[in-house]
Amino acid sequence: MKWSWRIGSVLGIPIYVHATFLLIIAWVALSHWLQGQTLQSTIWGILFVLALFACVVLHEFGHALTARRYNIRTRDITLLPIGGVARLERMPENPWEELWVALAGPAVNVVIAALLFLILWTTGTLQPIGNLGVAQGSFLERLLVVNLFLVGFNLLPAFPMDGGRVLRALLATRLSYTRSTQIAASIGQGMALLFGFIGFLSNPFLIFIAFFVWVGAAQEASMVLMRSSLAGIPVSQAMQTDFRVLEAADTLGTAVDMILAGSQQDFPVTDRGQLIGVLTRGELLKALAQRPLGTSVREFMHNNFVVVDSFEMLEVALSRLNECACNTIPVLRNGRLVGLLTSENFGEFMMIQSALAASRQARQAA
Numbered sequence: 001m002k003w004s005w006r007i008g009s010v011l012g013i014p015i016y017v018h019a020t021f022l023l024i025i026a027w028v029a030l031s032h033w034l035q036g037q038t039l040q041s042t043i044w045g046i047l048f049v050l051a052l053f054a055c056v057v058l059h060e061f062g063h064a065l066t067a068r069r070y071n072i073r074t075r076d077i078t079l080l081p082i083g084g085v086a087r088l089e090r091m092p093e094n095p096w097e098e099l100w101v102a103l104a105g106p107a108v109n110v111v112i113a114a115l116l117f118l119i120l121w122t123t124g125t126l127q128p129i130g131n132l133g134v135a136q137g138s139f140l141e142r143l144l145v146v147n148l149f150l151v152g153f154n155l156l157p158a159f160p161m162d163g164g165r166v167l168r169a170l171l172a173t174r175l176s177y178t179r180s181t182q183i184a185a186s187i188g189q190g191m192a193l194l195f196g197f198i199g200f201l202s203n204p205f206l207i208f209i210a211f212f213v214w215v216g217a218a219q220e221a222s223m224v225l226m227r228s229s230l231a232g233i234p235v236s237q238a239m240q241t242d243f244r245v246l247e248a249a250d251t252l253g254t255a256v257d258m259i260l261a262g263s264q265q266d267f268p269v270t271d272r273g274q275l276i277g278v279l280t281r282g283e284l285l286k287a288l289a290q291r292p293l294g295t296s297v298r299e300f301m302h303n304n305f306v307v308v309d310s311f312e313m314l315e316v317a318l319s320r321l322n323e324c325a326c327n328t329i330p331v332l333r334n335g336r337l338v339g340l341l342t343s344e345n346f347g348e349f350m351m352i353q354s355a356l357a358a359s360r361q362a363r364q365a366a
Helices: 021-036 039-069 095-123 139-154 162-172 177-201 205-230 252-261 281-290 314-324 343-365
Strands: 004-010 013-018 074-080 083-088 267-271 274-279 328-333 336-342
Touching: 013 039, 021 039, 039 074, 039 083, 039 095, 039 139, 095 139, 095 162, 162 177, 177 205, 252 281, 267 336, 274 328, 314 328, 314 343, 336 343
Parallel strands: 013 074
Antiparallel strands: 004 013, 074 083, 267 274, 328 336
């Protein structure tokens, strides 16, 4: 995700914090300063935010570790102002598996709240909830209340929050996955409009939440619809067959000439007809800044690259494109390079498919 910084890795899962997360820290610090006007109260406020988002990270690990039980890898976890996002490499195909993955996150917050209540109860430090505020009251009790709030908020049936995924999983036991996603996304966007309306009248922060919910619901619905439309279509129907190849002995100067001669950005590198690497436009530009034009492309090509077979389905290729965060995937047939699948020609294929579908619908209506 853009504007995110990596802050560490746990159990092989990278953890990122989004730049907008700083808005929450600034808002809480300002609230504590205006109320207490002391450096100590401001520091405690910032520590409270950090403790809260530690709970959010644990929430996301609830999703990630449950997904791991179903052999689904988590690419990363990103902290946002409205919570966290665990990016799974794919969603479970079984609705009941998706249900357990979605419920695992809120379940972690329930456990945290229960442990905090036990500590407060055994130490006799529980206070009336009316005494709590954003910048006042027991640190642990405020953390308990916020964890309960996270449970309630995340279980709202507003896609893409956990409650929306629970709703989709339950609907998917009766309806198709695509239709279930559309219903859950529509409800999520409806709740986003409600959040936005209430935000205009009372709390502007709700407008911020409404924006994230609306965009998240739209993106998920669009992605699921795209995967559904790709079902049964082989890569061979969408791959680029008019492409140029670099030989391992070619130089950076040859690669520059090829880029300037056409629109191709990334080049497969072969040695005696065998694919051995991929030279991307980005790596070529880095190489030009460091080495002379006579340098071999072999020194700067990617050896660890993703490929797809021409007989595999496009939905599989799309997953690999997203997973490798690359722009080009070589297409093989019986181990021989026969094409390229790029983000650009993939998008063009989808636009053509959409236009053809619209044409068919128009003819049927006539």
